[in-house]
Amino acid sequence: MKDLLFKNARIIDPVRNVDAKGDLGVSNGLIVEASEVKDATVIDLSGKVLTPGFIDIHVHLRQPGNSDAETVATGGAAAAAGGFTSIVAMPNTKPPADTVGAIELLRNMAKKSPVKVLPCGNMSVGGQGEAMAGIGSLKEAGIVALSDDGRCVQNHGLMRHIVEYAKAFGVPILDHCEDSSLAAGGVMHEGKWSVLLGFNGIPAAAEELIITRNVLLAQEINWRIHMQHVSTRESVNILRYARSRGIPVTGEATPHHLTLTDECIKKFDTNYKMNPPLRSEEDRQALIAGVADGTITVIATDHAPHTATAKEVEFDHAPFGIIGLETAFALCHTELVTKGVIDLPHLIRMMTAGPAEVLGLEDYSLRPGRPADLTIFDPAEEYVIDSSKFFSKSRNTPFNGRSVIGRIIMTVVDGKVVYQK
Ligand SMILES: [Zn+2]
Structure with a gap:
């Protein structure tokens, strides 16, 4: 692998508080x-x-179980095109990632991804919320986190034991x-629009109770x-209060909850159906x-591919979720x-x-000696999102045709160029 020399870049390295013009070299990865x-x-x-x-x-990679919607390889390629060099794979696959064997399978499939795929294991057996998964052996198998995403452990006693084991x-x-x-x-979100459209609502309190x-x-x-995909005003307020007290909690926001509201659902387009649902404008402003103000410290996509056949049904019956890897940066850059x-x-x-x-x-920075995982973008380029060009196998995005500013032009993983516009 040839050495690389990046010249005259604006280098932004938050961990080291760097924002300056400069050069950076890459050698042996x-x-x-x-x-x-x-x-x-x-x-x-x-x-x-x-x-x-x-x-x-x-990120949901859908493999094993639903390779029609996405595979580890295509999801990895979509991630590279979105400027991501590492993605955490949610465990709600079929079978679920709640065993050592499932984690080993994912680590094997990850070799086909151009970006690093970090396994996440279920916290409960099968994500069913009834018994704790084998957290110790999952950790030994290489998981980086635990989640039952898509579902939530309802039994607080069980959750307490899971947190203790974690x-x-x-x-x-x-x-x-x-x-x-x-x-x-x-x-959809329970509010004015669910009443007007006649759909059953998901109240904000469903999220806020579990955050509490x-x-x-x-x-x-x-x-x-x-806290994954924080979406309501009181969730943000509870998180802000908890963090001000030094309680070790963090939260993420998705690009779609930051840019869209429940009013979009009047179009009856199932690409506006996700869980948690798009909330009110007041919730969006609070997010x-x-x-x-730093209450939310992470942008995460909740990339959730579904085939066109799955999504092209009545709103009530469509599965929750949209893809997000290839639009996240541009949307956040444009809107924020x-x-x-x-x-x-x-x-x-x-x-x-x-x-x-x-x-x-630790030290996720551009310090010499660290792996050369790099993202390069043009902050001035304006373009129109065209989902027909996506690397993802799925097209379930509400952002097709939207004008954005800021384009990923190169992604480098361990010194290797894995995406170039
Ligand atoms: Zn979720």
């Missing part, structure tokens, strides 16, 4: 000082931005926060719990405020950075150091 490369391919990055590789801690084995918990008795039967439960358990046990909600280093932190911190990865 590692970051080196620009002066240390030999016989390198020189890439001029004038006007472009170079950052640590993006991490998405919330702490004993040093594994972070990523929780899909949803009280299933309150959410039962709902297909998790805050109390994190405090009691003193172990990290990360944006939580991003701006160019509109002045946060600055560019803040967004980069939420896509690099923020998720790394949730996973307990």
Whole structure:
């Protein structure tokens, strides 16, 4: 593998508080000082931005079980095109990733992905919320986190024991926060629009109750719990209060909850159906405020591929979820950075150091000697999202045709260029 020399880039490295023009070298898969490369391919990055590789801690790859919608290879290619160099694979596959064998299978399939695929194991057997999974052996098999995403452990006693075991084995918990008795039967946010459209609603309290439960358990046990896809105003307020008290909780926001509301559902397009559902404008504004003040520290996509056949049914019957890997950066850059909600280093932190911190990865930076996982983008390029060009096997996105600013132009994993526009 030839050395690389990136010249004249705007280098943003949140962990080291760097935002400056400079050069960066890559040799033998590692970051080196620009002066240390030999016989390198020189890439001029004038006007472009170079950052640590993006991490998405919330991705559904659908393999094994639903390879019509996505595979580890196609999801990995979509991630590379989106600027992600590491993705955490959710365990709700068929069979679920709740055994050592399932984790080994994923690690094997991950060799076909151009980006790093980090396994997440179920916290309960089969994600059914009835008995604890074998957390110790899953950790030995290489999981980076525990989650029952798509479902949520309802029994608080069981959840308490899971958090205690997670702490004993040093594994972070990523929780899909949803009280299933309150959410039962709902297909969209419960509010004005669910009444007008005549759909069953999922109340905000379904999420807020479990976030509150998790805050109390994190405090009691003193172990990290990360709240997946935070979507409501009171969720943000509870998280803000908990963090101000030093309780070890974090939260993520998805690009779709930051950019869309439940009003979109009047189009009856199933690409607006996800769980948690798109919420009210008031919730969306609260989520944006939580991003701006550091309550929410992570952007995650909840990339959830579904085939066209699965999604092309009545709204009530369609599966929840949309894809997100190939649109996340551009949407967040357009809506948060160019509109002045946060600055560019803040967004980069939420896509690099923020998720790394949730996973307990130390020093996720551009320090020489670290693996050369890099993301390069043009912050000025305007383009229209065209889902027909996606690397993902699925097309279930509500963002096709949307104009955005900021385009990924190169993704590098362990010194190898895995995507180039
Ligand atoms: Zn979820």
